[in-house]
């Protein structure tokens with residue numbers, strides 16, 4: 351039933367169902383304008399101050415463990431995209447509601463926009479390293495949102511239902527039709543403003559981003575250029591679908607809490623080593639890259655959130671500064687059992703000091719597979735410690751290293767319940783055949799990769815259905831820090847088959863069959879795939 355409601359201009363009009371939809375569209379358009387203006391302002395002030403990103407980043411940080419785990423296991427490396435889409439959907443619903451409420455009481459609409467702005471501003475100022483300036487994009491966005499909402503409400507057509515009432519000759523559009531067109535135009539204009547300002551924001555950001563600086567940097571090389579690509583252990587490179595020994599950078603999994611890749615200009619970067627050390631040290635990028643003791647090593651990195659058989663592991667040839675040397679230069683005080691590293695975005699990571707000192711090839715990496723570190727993988731400098739899961743060893747966008755104790759401070763994921771120390775558990779994965787595949791009967795290949803933080807992998811075993819385990823062939827290895835490819839020829843017989851794999855670590859221990867989920871110290875269990883031969 352239509353009710354009489356005051357219009358912003360003071361008149362009275364009837365709320366019709368279509369009026370409600372238009373009010374909702376008005377609210378959403380106003381929010382679009384607000385976001386666009388926020389993005390443009392953030393492009394100028396600093397990407398971290400974007401209202402959407404700041405709220406998203408704050409949400410990631412306060413999310414209960416179960417939520418982030420769900421996001422990683424469901425969306426993997428797309429978890430951030432999923433979060434952004436979810437946030438925009440929630441915002442759209444809220445804005446639609448504000449539009450509808452604003453028709454009834456203008457104050458509610460305005461107050462709602464202001465509240466959204468304040469939430470964005472609060473989130474932006476509370477980001478690590480943010481100044482009060484970070485509030486500006488959200489406040490400008492709120493102001494633009496209020497303005498756009500007022501304009502859109504003025505454009506709402508009156509709720510007359512019968513054009514014949516208007517007394518206008520039929521060949522002229524009825525006032526109602528004119529109003530309808532005016533509203534559509536206004537909504538279109540608002541959408542245009544939203545798209546243009548968002549795009550302009552992205553352009554401003556891009557013109558300032560560090561991709562170019564990265565391109566222009568000389569790729570650091572090891573003092574004694576180590577293995578060289580021809581010295582890569584022989585694998586089974588011709589097997590389609592088998593993970594290569596070194597994962598191309600573009601295919602390397604990405605896991606982090608950063609909604610937008612941090613942009614660090616290497617010429618402004620420096621690393622501080624401090625805390626329980628005899629000498630506090632500071633290094634510029636040029637100082638690290640110019641050192642004559644850079645090393646090169648092929649190392650597998652794995653995420654503790656990887657499910658059995660999952661994709662969150664990769665291998666690369668890293669070049670960097672040996673951590674042991676840097677720590678020796680700083681002089682670690684007795685008792686400092688934790689190296690607490692911090693990323694430019696505030697994320698922290700705690701690594702046992704002994705692992706940094708004693709694990710061969712533990713390094714501050716500057717290059718990955720013959721390129722400067724990709725921005726997504728920590729440009730300009732990240733940490734790599736072979737044998738430990740990424741969350742306790744592999745800080746990207748590294749800016750600070752503090753010698754401290756495990757008793758004294760907890761790193762990011764430890765505060766959220768994950769184990770403080772986390773060596774990479776033995777894992778083995780079937781890459782070929784893919785699960786659910788239908789194969790032809792006859793000769794078939796079963797193949798995959800396996801790795802362990804305990805002295806690498808010494809054997810891989812394969813089982814078809816409930817037949818005995820058989821030894822798979824493995825790629826030769828020059829390093830226990832790099833995963834191994836394995837391969838098992840199989841004469842496939844008609845029917846449904848379950849193929850399972852398990853690995854034996856460098857200490858002779860066979861991978862456990864017990865199934866555990868990743869929390870709090872990595873998943874466990876044998877990977878198996880079902881295939882149909884027919």
Ligand SMILES: Nc1nc2c(c(=O)[nH]1)N[C@H]1C(S)=C(S)[C@@H](COP(=O)(O)O)O[C@H]1N2
Nearest residue numbers: 603604605606607653693697740741744746
């Ligand atoms: N700054 C920062 N570094 C980080 C993380 C992060 O969230 N922020 N995540 C860690 C985790 S959990 C993993 S598994 C590895 C993944 O590194 P990659 O994205 O290069 O594969 O980075 C580690 N380094």
Ligand SMILES: [Mo]
Nearest residue numbers: 653654740741
């Ligand atoms: Mo991870």
